[in-house]
Amino acid sequence: MKKITFALNYRKPKLDYNPTDQIEICIRFSHLDKKTNAHKIKNISCGVKCMLKDWNNDWHKNPERLPVLKTDPDYSKKNKKLFDIRKKILINQFKKSDDLEKNIRSSKLDPKIPKGPMNQKWTNHKNSINLVNPANKRNIDVIVVGTGLAGGSASASLAELGYNVKAFCYQDSPRRAHSIAAQGGINAAKNYQNDGDSIYRLFYDTVKGGDYRSREANVYRLAEVSGNIIDQCVAQGVPFAREYGGLLDNRSFGGVLVSRTFYAKGQTGQQLLLGAYSAMNRQIAKGKIQMYNRHEMLDLVVIDGKARGIIARNLETGEIQKHSAHAVVIASGGYGNVFYLSTNAMGSNVTASWKIHKKGAFFANPCFTQIHPTCIPRSGDHQSKLTLMSESLRNDGRIWVPKNIDDVEKIRSGKLKPTEIKEQDRDYYLERRYPAFGNLVPRDVASRAAKERIDAGFGVNNTGEAVYLDYSTAIKRYGKEKALLLGIKDPSENEIVKLGEEIVETKYGNLFQMYEKIVDENPYKTPMMIYPAVHYTMGGVWVDYNLMTTIPGCYCIGEANFSDHGANRLGASALMQGLADGYFVLPYTIGEYLSNEIRTGPISVESVEFDESKSLVEKKLQNILEVQGKKPADYFHIKLGKIMWEYVGMSRNEKGLKTAIKEIKKLRDLFWQEIFVPGNMYSMNKELEKAARVLDFLELGELFAIDALDRNESCGGHYREESVEKDGPQKGEAKRDDVNYSYVSAWEYNGDPSKAVLHKEKLEFTEVELKQRSYK
Amino acid sequence: MDLTLKVWRQKNRNEKGKMETYQVNDISTDSSFLEMLDILNNDLLEEGQEPIAFDHDCREGICGMCSLYINGKAHGPDSRITTCQLHMRKFKDGETIYVEPWRAKAFPIIKDLVVDRSAFDRIQQAGGYISVNTSGNTQDANLTPIPKDDADKSFDAATCIGCAACVATCKNSSAMLFVSAKVSQLSLLPQGRVEAKERVLNMVKQMDKEGFGNCSNTGACEVECPKGISLENIAILNREFLKGSITNN
C-alpha cells in the first residue's frame, strides 16, 4: 500500500534539537516493495521549514488538520504549500497508473442499486441502512443548499430527525425558492379515481415518458413513496383542491391515461412549498435549522476526499464565509437559464452544481432539457423571462393553427380574428397526428409538433412564433354540463358560455389572469397564443441510489440531480420527485454515510482546505471586478442564450453543435476581456452576483453542447436531426438508439469543460420492455 | 415611450438616501416595469455607474420578492398584480414615475429599493405551521373529508405571497392582513384546529414585537394586495384571537 504524509527531516536524534530550532519539512512516501516485501520510505524535501515546537506530527488526527501549528506566524502559507505539493504528487500518481485510474473511476460510478426484486429493493434497503442514534445526531451538522421543495423538505426532515441543519438560499426568504412558481400539480399513485392507477403504472409511465433513459430502481422508489407525499402535505395543511364530497380532486397531465395529479388551482407549487416552509419554520423556531437567507454558495470544501463544508457569500454585506458540516446537500434547482430566456426565475443558476462538479462530482446528461410547449411567446428584445401556461391547460384546451396559409397572413396583418376562422379551416395538429393522446402527448412531442408547424410558416403572431390554445370548446362543454345540473332547459348560447366561463375560472382563473396581464387580451374570448420555451433540466449532478454524488458526503436532490426523469420529464413529476427526495429518501439514505461520522467531532473551518477555497473564491470575484470592460453581464447571458437556442435547442445536429462549442468558447474569452461590474465585493452587488452566475453558465453551456454531440440519437427532449424514423407508420418521429446509447453520460471535470472525461452508466431494464414510444 | 424616473437611492442600511432623477427613452409598451428598469440599469452600466438595486426573482407574480412603491402605490397602478406583472402600457408617454422602496419601521432599507422583510419570516416561525413530523405513516389523505367551501376558503387565504404590500400601503404599517391569512388558512382546516389557540396568540405577539402598527380597519391593504387576500381573514383572526385570549386566561 502506498502512503503519503508529512514529516520533519531530522538530521540528528530528535532529542538533540531545541524547541526553537528550524527543521525542514519533507513529504514522506512509504510503500511496500513487492520484490523484497519490505517497507520502503522515501523523503523529499518541500522547501518549507518550521520550529520543532510548532510542528504537529498528529495533524491528520485533529479536525483542523494543521501540520504547522498556529503558533507559527506563517502557518497558513506554509500549510498551503505543503498541501499543494501533496496534491500535485497525488494527481501525478494517478496519471502514471492508468489501471488504478480506471479502477477508481468505475468504482466511483457504482449506482449502488440494492439487490432483490424491484418492488422490494427500497424496503430492504431501508431496513439495512445503518441508523444514527438520536444522541449522536445532535453532534452531526448537515448543510443544505437550497430551500425549494427538495431542500426545504430535506432541511425540515433532517432537523426533525435531530441533525443540526444549516440551510442556504439566495432569496430573502426560503419561501421564495422557484418551486413556488410550479402551477399544475403533483402526481401520486393513489388511485383515488379508481381508473386503474398503481405504483407500477406510475413507474411505467415515468420510465416510458423519460424515453427509457432513467434508472429503473430510482423511478420505482419514487412511485412507491408518491402516496406518502400527499398524506404528508395534507397533514401539514396544504389546501389541495377538493370535490363537493370533501375528498381530494385529481386532473390528468400529458403522457398518461389516468387522473393522478393533485393540485391547488394553478398554484400547486406555492402551496407545497409553503407547506415545506412551515415545516422548516417549526424547526427554525426550535433552533434545529439555522437559516441563511441572502447567502450564495460559491464553493464546496473537500477535505481528504470528503465534502466538509462550503464557502458562501453574504449577499447583503458581501462577506465571504466558511461553513463546515459532516455532509453537504445540494438542492439548488435546475439550470434552464443557460438559455437566458426560460420559465425559471431570474436568479435560477447552475453555480452550486457547477462548483461541486469542478470539485469532483460528475455531471450527468447535461443536454437533457425540457422545452415546454405552452408558454407565452416573446414580445420583443426587452424580454427578460418567459411565462409558463400550465400544462394542465392542455386537459381542456385544444391546440391549433389555421389550415390555410392565407388565413395566417390575414391574422398577422390583423385582417382576420382567430375566432372568425371556421372549424373546418383549423388544423388541430396534435389531434391529427396523435389520435390516441391528442392534446395530451408528452411535452417534447408537443413542442416539436409546434415547431414543425411554425417552421412551415403557420405561426400566428407577428414574430411568427405562436400557435393557438383554444378554450371555446371546453367552455361550451362545461357550460352545457352545468346548465343540465342546474336544470336549465334549452339554455341560450350566452347562458352556456357564461356558465362555462365560470367553471373554467374556478379551474384555471389565476392562469387566465396572468395571461391577460401580460398579453393584454381576454383568453376567455379569444384563443391564447403560446410557444415552446425552456422549462426544466432533466440532466444534472450524477447521484447513486442513495442520492450521493461522486464526492463522498456530498448529496444532490431535486431538479439539480439527474436521477428520475431520463430524457423527458412528465408533467407534475418534478414536484413529486423534489418532495420524495427531501421527505422520504435522503433523510434515510444519508444515515448510511453519517453513521460513520459519529466519531468525527465538530469540523473546524480553520484548515488549509477552507482557507484555500475561500481565497480562490475571493480571487475569482476580484478578477471579474478588475476586468473593468464595457459590457454588462446581461450582454453575455443574452448572447449565450441565443447560441444555445439556435444550435442546442429543440433540434440539434452535428454541425450546429460544433459551432456552438466554438462560439461559447469565444464568448467566454470575450467575457474576460469585456465584462464590466461596478462597485466592490464587500457590499450588496447584484451585478457581481449576475456576472459570476453567467460565467458558470458559460462553462456549463460548452459541456452541454459536448454532451449533445456525443449522443447521436434522438431521445425525449434531445432531438438529433441525424436520428429519425425514415419510414413506416412512425415516419418523421424521433428515433432512439438503444444499442449504442442506452447509458447515462456522466462527465468528470478535468480542468476545462472541453477536457471533460465521459463515464457511462449502463442502463439495465428488467421491469419495462424497451419500446419506441408511440402516442399515435 | 420616453419617461422620467425619480428613484430612491441609498447606499446601505446606515447611510441616508435620496431621490435621483433618470431619463429612459424608447420603451415598448409591451415591456414590463422591471424590464424597463433593466434597460435603465444597462444604460447606467454603460456609463460606468452603479445600477439600481431592487428585489425580484420569479417575475410572474408568485414568489413575492418584488416590492416597489410606484407613484404612491404599492406594486404601482393596476390592480391585483405584483410589481413584476406591471406593464408599461399602464403609463403615459412623457410621464414622470416615482419609485420608492416599501417604507415601514419593521422593514429597514438595505440598499436602494431593497428592504429587509425578515420580520415576516419570524412571525411565521412563531406559529405558522401544523406540528406534524415527516413520516411514511401519516393517515391517508382522504380519511378526513373537508367541505369544499372550507378547503377553498383556506386555499384563498393560503395564496398570500408574503410580499408585504399590505404593510407598505397601511398608514399604520400593520401586518394584520398577512398574519390573518396564515391564521385563517390553518384554522379553517380540521388538522389546524388543534393548535389554533397558541398559533394565533404567538403570531400576534411576534407581530407586535417586530414593531408593526395596529389595524384600524381602513381596508387599504385588501385593495393593494396582489392576491386579493380578503379582509374577512382579519375578522377570522380577531375571532380566533379573542377565543384564544379568553380560554388562555
Ligand SMILES: Cc1cc2nc3c(=O)[nH]c(=O)nc-3n(C[C@H](O)[C@H](O)[C@H](O)COP(=O)(O)OP(=O)(O)OC[C@H]3O[C@@H](n4cnc5c(N)ncnc54)[C@H](O)[C@@H]3O)c2cc1C
Ligand atoms: C413555471 C414553472 C412551473 C412548473 N410547474 C410544475 C408542475 O406543475 N408540476 C411539477 O411537478 N413541476 C413543475 N415545475 C418544475 C418544478 O417546479 C421544479 O423542478 C422544482 O420545483 C424544483 O425544485 P427544487 O427544490 O429542486 O429547486 P428550486 O425550487 O428551484 O430551489 C432552488 C433553491 O436553491 C437555492 N439556490 C440556488 N443556487 C444557490 C446557491 N448557489 N447558493 C445558495 N442557494 C442557492 C435557491 O435560493 C432556492 O432556494 C415547474 C417549473 C416552473 C419553472
Ligand code: SF4
Ligand atoms: S396579504 Fe397580500 S399584500 Fe400582504 S403579504 Fe400577503 S399577498 Fe402581499
Ligand code: FES
Ligand atoms: S418577482 Fe416574483 S412576485 Fe414579482
